[in-house]
Amino acid sequence: MTPDETPPDPDAVTPAQVEAVMLAAQALVGVAAQSVTTVEDRVTLPQLRVLVLVAGHGTMNLNALAQAMDVHPSNATRACNRLVAAGLLQRNESQADRRHLVLDVTAQGRELVEQVMEHRRTAIVKVLARVPHPRRRTVTEAMGFFARLAGEVPAQDAWKLGWRT
Secondary structure: OOOOOOOOOOOOHHHHHHHHHHHHHHHHHHHHHHHHHHOOOOOOOHHHHHHHHHHHHHHHHHHHHHHHHHHOOOHHHHHHHHHHHHOEEEEEEEEOOOOOEEEEHHHHHHHHHHHHHHHHHHHHHHHHOOHHHHHHHHHHHHHHHHHHHHHOOOOOHHHHHOOOO
């Protein structure tokens, strides 16, 4: 290194690190996509997204759902109407304000969401079982840390945000 060159920043994110995380994300998206095929005869991908959001957050009003999905409320309404008709979602009067309706997942809807999540868990177990035990802890701690930094909240901590699990 010449005196004019600046040494590399040891804290800088490297392209190799970005690519490693992108490859892991690709694998996880594959697991998620495969799990959707287990219920694609019953719901569309946007409808499944509604069920997962409402199941994870607890009751929600339509505006909060549309905002969480980053869609226009009319799109959320159409998805919800189909889910209500299918018996997977229900609309109820809000306990806080009877003028408002809230959405909640039915027992049948929860069963469908759990079927998808169990498929994902099974696929992840198969991959983690192939990770040597000493590295498995490192991998899972790193994944958990990354998820927290990205703003994800474990289901058992959702109550802290006012969500039901």
